[in-house]
Amino acid sequence: MIIPLQQHAGAVCNPLVRVGDTVSIGQLIGDGESRIHSSVSGEVTALSEMPHPSGKDVLSVVIETRNGEKKDIKPEELHAGTIKSIIREFGIVEPNGLSTMSKQVDIDTIIINGTNTGDLSANAALMLDHPSEIVHGLKALMESVGAKKAIIVIELNSEALHVMRTETIPDSNIKIVATPAYYPAGTENTLVKKFARKKVPRGSTPEDRGVLVSGIAAIKALYDAVHDGIPMITKTVTVAGAVRSPGNVLVEIGTSVKHVIDECGGCSGTPVKIVINGAISGAAQYSDEVPVIKTTSGILVQTESDINREPPAPCINCAWCVDECPIGLMPHLLYGYADSAQFDKCAELYIGDCVECGMCAYVCPSKLPLVQIIRYGKHGVAEMEGGTVEAEA
Incomplete structure (x- = not known):
């Protein structure tokens, strides 16, 4: 098991264990x-x-796993002022790796993204199982932050729609909203604008507008905590x-992708690519030994017939990527600046706002690896800004 x-x-x-230590399920190790x-x-x-999905x-x-007892961890009492500490203490993160709540601000509305992606x-x-x-x-989160209402967004064709509507009948302040399936459906600012009727200015977050956006997995994890x-x-x-047996499986964090695939009957055909987190926005892996982590939502196995191997060509400045970007960024410029390590220019063009949906790469006639290079640019900006903070200190 690789965690x-x-x-x-x-x-x-920072690691809190050493080689030779015995650990229990639920024990804090980092x-x-x-x-x-x-x-x-x-x-x-x-x-x-060790290999990582990034x-x-x-x-x-x-x-090295063996039978053992679970770490005795007491449930937490959730109330105003404790939510941020509980989220951190229990290691709860959203699909994008960010904390569910990053600021201690007044929250009026909570939006839960229950949509699926491709x-x-x-x-x-x-939602069907729990x-x-x-x-x-969700109700515990609403009570702790003082939110007056919550919205759970689910696709029209989802089997979970009826289940969640039935479950929330007694709760007049929780609304289930059905939305047509479209991509990308789950960007935070899009959800806030469409369902809370609030616009999030560039450089701000939904929390600045009194809206907290979270995912289904994080809310389930909050309940568990x-x-x-x-x-x-x-x-x-x-x-x-x-x-051979595709589907949804509950996986222990740290389990290798290979083991998960084997538990689903193994590959049907000769695999040539494994993609983590979806065909459009996901990242191809260089090893099937990479582990499942908290931000892993999908494993896609592809054979040769599933892959388009057109070689990339130079950018022709068609601006199709600009037209498709749900955030209103300029991916072609971000690509060029990131590829040449001009991270200061990347920051000026709000590269951190990119949600890595992959639409830019999907429509690109030059088949450029836009998402991968923009991710590289994000890391570069983070290191640049981290170095600036250290220098000022």
Whole structure:
């Protein structure tokens, strides 16, 4: 079992265990901007740089699993002022790696993104299997931040729509909204503008406008923390593509992608590419030994017939990527600046606002790897700004 010490947006956590230590399920093993807990019991056999879904090697805790007891963690009492600490203590992060709540501000409305993205259906699976837990987690969050209303956004054709409507009948302040399936449906600013009727200015967040946006998995994790004292150590993942038994599976954090695929019957055909988190916005992996982490929502296996191998060509400045960007960015310029390591220019063009939906790369006639280079640019900006802060200190 390989548990990376970076499963969030931010710096790698500091390890709290050493080689030879025995760990229990739920034990804290990494601390920093977020917290990392062990998903298994066993012995720590290594602390080393290991493959990571981001494409780089990350300091990880390697555990040889064995039967053992769970760490005794008391459930937390959720009330005003404690929500941020609970989210951090239990290592709860959103699909983008950010904390569910980053600021202590007045929240009037909570929007829960229950939409699915293309070949990913983990959100629907969670709502079908745990509707009561999700509603209770949402109500606890509403009470703790003082939100007067909440909206759960679900696609019209989702099986979870009727289930969640039934579950929320007694709650007049929780509204289930059905939306046509479109991509990308789950960008925070789009959800706020469409369903809360508020515009988020460039450089601001939904919280600045009194709206908190969260995902189904994070709300379920919040329920687990408050009700059962369980940290975020499992993830529901969609396994799709060239596998014998595709579907949604509950996976322990740190499980290798290869093991998950094998548990779904193995590959059907010869796999040539494994993509984490969807065909459009996901990232191809260089090894099937990369682990499932907190931000993993899907594993897509592709054979040769599934792949378009057109070589990239120079940008022709057609601006199709600009037309498609749901955030209103200029991906072609961000690509050029990031590719030439001009990270100051990337920051000026708000590269941090990119939600990595992949639409720019999807429509690009030159087949440029826009998303991958923009991700590189984001990391460059983060390192540049981190260095500036250290220099000023």
